[in-house]
Amino acid sequence: AQSVTQLDSHVSVSEGTPVLLRCNYSSSYSPSLFWYVQHPNKGLQLLLKYTSAATLVKGINGFEAEFKKSETSFHLTKPSAHMSDAAEYFCVVSDSATGTASKLTFGTGTRLQVTL
Amino acid sequence: AAGVIQSPRHLIKEKRETATLKCYPIPRHDTVYWYQQGPGQDPQFLISFYEKMQSDKGSIPDRFSAQQFSDYHSELNMSSLELGDSALYFCASSGTNARDRGRYEQYFGPGTRLTVT
Numbered sequence: 001a002q003s004v005t006q007l008d009s010h011v012s013v014s015e016g017t018p019v020l021l022r023c024n025y026s027s028s029y030s031p032s033l034f035w036y037v038q039h040p041n042k043g044l045q046l047l048l049k050y051t052s053a054a055t056l057v058k059g060i061n062g063f064e065a066e067f068k069k070s071e072t073s074f075h076l077t078k079p080s081a082h083m084s085d086a087a088e089y090f091c092v093v094s095d096s097a098t099g100t101a102s103k104l105t106f107g108t109g110t111r112l113q114v115t116l
Numbered sequence: 117a118a119g120v121i122q123s124p125r126h127l128i129k130e131k132r133e134t135a136t137l138k139c140y141p142i143p144r145h146d147t148v149y150w151y152q153q154g155p156g157q158d159p160q161f162l163i164s165f166y167e168k169m170q171s172d173k174g175s176i177p178d179r180f181s182a183q184q185f186s187d188y189h190s191e192l193n194m195s196s197l198e199l200g201d202s203a204l205y206f207c208a209s210s211g212t213n214a215r216d217r218g219r220y221e222q223y224f225g226p227g228t229r230l231t232v233t
Contacts, residue, residue, distance in 0.1 A: 034221060044159070044206065044224040090158060103149060103172050104208075104222060106158040 002027040004074075004091045006107035014115050019063075019078040021110045023091030026072065032094040033074045034104070035065055039087045047089075050074060061085070086114045118142055120225035122207050128231045129197050137192040137228045141209030147171070148190040149222060150182060151206040159206060165190060197232045204229050 007022040025031055035047040048059025055067040065076045074091060091107040121140040129135050141148050147166045151159040152175075161174035165184035176182075179197075184190045194201060208222035 036224075043226040044208075046221050046223070049221050103161040103164060103174060104151075104159075105161070108158050 002029075002031060002093045002105050004033075004093045004105065004107040006089075006091050006110050008110050009108065010111045010113065012113040012115060013081045015083055016080050019076070019081045019085065019112065021076040021089050021091075021112065023074045023076065023107060024072050025074055025091075025093050027093055032102070033065075033067065034092040034094070035059065035063070035074075035076050036090045036092055036106075037087050038090065038109075044090070047076070081112075081114045083114050083116075086112055088112075120207055120209050120223055122205075122225035122228050124228060125226065126229050126231075128233065130233055131197055131199065133197050133232075135194045135197060135230060137194070137205055137207075137230070139190045139192070139207030139209075139225060141188050141190070141207075142211070142223055145209035145211045145223075146188060147210045148184055148188070149208040149210075150176075150190070150192050151208065153204040153206060153227075154200075155203070157203075162192070194230075199232050202230060202232045 003026045005024045013019055033050040036044045037047050038044050047063050048057045050057050050067045058064045063078050065074055067074050088109045088111050090109050092104045094102040094104050123138045149164040150162040152162055153159040162176040163182050164172045168184045179195050182192045204227045206224050206227045208224045210222045
């Protein structure tokens, strides 16, 4: 069974400071990993994805994540937070080895708060 | 670029009524997924379809059913609605090939907010 654990339910940073949102995964197969963002009362937007290519993945809006197999981690980072980054962030895993259209399994989410 | 379309965006129903949610995938996407997100919860997978056939099933109640049509749009039918069915229902679509389906990202629609009173 595949799962992801988001280690922080809430993260607060000051505008202009770095962002770190932590995620650990568990998967029996080579996983596909994603980060999605959800702004209040909005849909889910894909930030970035890892699908066994480069371990350092760059996404939209200056976000990036590094896949570390030895640590089973896929933490999301951004060098400098902006007020518009305030949202709920989901770490997501897809078991890509099943041979069927792969459902996504979401983490419980991390709410990012950005203060002035 | 065209996105996933869901209708209606908002729906209010009473207990024991039925509801039908519709999803129109991105053109040329052949796989549709349905997710349910309760208040303050993470999205939970309900069901998926690939080429009009059910491909996977998650925590979907027996009161719910879904199908994918020849034009690839999908409908989620919900009967005997309960208060606990109040949630945001997302549809997502992906374009896949037969060998490597999991490696294609899913694009989400804006969701249908269902309120059961």
